[in-house]
Amino acid sequence: MSVPPTPSRETPPDLLYSEPEDDLRAAVRALLTDRADLPATLARAEAGDPYDPALWTALTAGIGAAGLLIPEKLGGQGASHREAAVVLEELGRVVTPAPYLTSSVVATETLLGCDTDRADIAALLTALAGGHRVAVLAVPAATAPDAPLPVLPAGAEAVTSADTVTGADTVPGVADAVRADVLLVLREDGLYVVETASPAVTVVPLTPLDLTRPVAAVTLAPGAGTRIAEGPAAEAAVRRGLLAGAGLLASEQLGIAQWCLEESVRHTKERHQFNRPIGSFQALKHRMAQLWLEVVSARAAARAAADALATGAPDAPLAVALAQAYCGPVAVHAAEECVQLHGGTGMTWEHPAHLYLKRAMADRITLGSPGRHRETLAALGDLPGPR
Template sequence: MVTGTSTAEREQLRASVRRFLADRSPSAAVRRWMESDEGHDPAVWRQMVDQLGLAGLAIPEEYGGSGGGPVELGIVLEEMGRGLVPSPFFATVALAGQALAASGDDAAKARWLPAIADGSLTATVALAEETGSWRPEDVAAAATPADDGWRLSGTKMFVIDGHSADLLLVVARAGDGPGLFAVEGASAGVNRTRLDALDPTRRLGRVELDGAEALRVGGATPFVRTVLDLAVVALAAEQVGAAQACLNAAVEYAKVRVQFDRPVGSFQAIKHRCADLLLEVEAARSASYHASSVSAGESAERPVAAALAAAYCSAVLTRAAKENIQIHGGIGYTWEHDAHLYLRRAKSSELLFGAPSEHRARLADLVGI
């Protein structure tokens, strides 16, 4: 599928992805995949690549992609968030693909972007360490110059698909500050393990580096900050989709659950909960759309928009997931119901790339409060 820039083309993209996921990634399938060894369905991932062209969505046309950007990427992630779809898409396309495309490193883009676009390469970005901090300035992993490039040493935690990705883009500290370094996942000096995660629909890994060979990608600290901004904007889009799914589920249940001979949705307390949640989800969607729009270029507003979207969308998804469980009552707490999966996603993604409080603090710094 070739993406465009018009509203009609973007809505066509949304409709196509929604139909595909409704058919190939229903709740029952998600539950099967989250318990499998792979964590996703390779056949469905292949169809996403071949039939919809999603792997190349945000990759320039000269590298085999369709030339889209954060806006088109946000549309797909919103739809994936609605269904908690387990897939290499987020790590490979939203994280690594965007990082490479924004790097300005022509050699790195030519080497890896075509393989990402055709689905033959999975990739991810590794930033956080055992301290749990996602701030580039807190990175302790070391990058040492070597005859053949660089050597990396250190431990990375909470790496999305870190235990299985073919390519790792690792944030490590060099002489000029934190930078991004490409490491082949199967190379010597790389030890990877899967972590037990709260969210079973998203796999996280631990990556230990002991003199692993690496190639530098892009510049120093400002570029790493750009990579993180693009990541939180992508995550915000996914969170909006999941929050919308929670709202939809709560409203539908309120229509059919009868108490005292009336649907519970007719009670004022439930109406107010749903109405308040609708306002919050729509506000989150606006924040996400704005962040995606300004991230499509080199706007100086991107850091502010990214911090705002990260803080607000995380909070809204958590509230939506909790309200969904509350409105469902006892059944919402059971393993058989999907409500708990959305709460798990909410609490897990709330801490990815920094907690909401950290993004609020950064936002305050950026606007001079």
């Protein structure tokens, strides 16, 4: 896919957190401290249902986090991607099983790319803002913003019965589909809203690496749902949602990396060997210092992507590709170091380090792999390709 070089913005990105963003962080962190219990998360994940409905209600209806990207006239907060990025940082710090990225970012941005003056779209956005409904874009979780989209055929009405759907199409690996009330489905003739309660929809859970973000295969009848956009507008809306999701996923990866670094430093200060804290050993100091440098750089990349999306900067695709190319590997490295620096403790199922490692590894290929984003970077930056 040929991508034209992207023009640069006139003003540099603002990488600092504002006072309202710090206040939002404090509110979300306090909520998660009270309600997000890692042992309970692990127990729910092992049972096959990691979501905590009470936590989701508190996060969405309680502090209004679900409506940050939605205009006030539609019941949202009228904030920006910068604030949503702060929420995702905090959710990443505790690997919260919540459909925030998929529903409150990707699906919400996709709907905002459609005609929001339509009553049905406006009503759905209002329901999402209040946390009353969860919407998911029905594409494989690994779909990159600039990748070929998995477009389903238009087709005629499918024949349905109590047990089967004839002539249906299946989308594999849809993240959080098991939690969704509504699916956004891209077909050849447009973008559709499909209720998951419809007999024309079947959601089959798959076995994921990351138990805290379930994936499923979604089977849909060709005639199911209501069309909300068509032609180039439908594809543009989907790509808008994927771009916002990829940009803000970097903030979740940042949150993962920050927790892993802080937990590693805490453990190496408290764990003694030869009557000394193991954190005083020079080899471990060097490893944690290197990790700190990577986390600081990841913060800059993630904040630049969020700021570019918030301001509508012309180089937003470049900032998003840079953030994803860098933050994904940093989160994985931080989680690996956390496991290793905890020694035998880090290898136990009871310690939460494995939850962070699995989320980081799953996030690394979500919305495009680092390699895919590096290719995008090269194209957007007008860099020569491999020889």
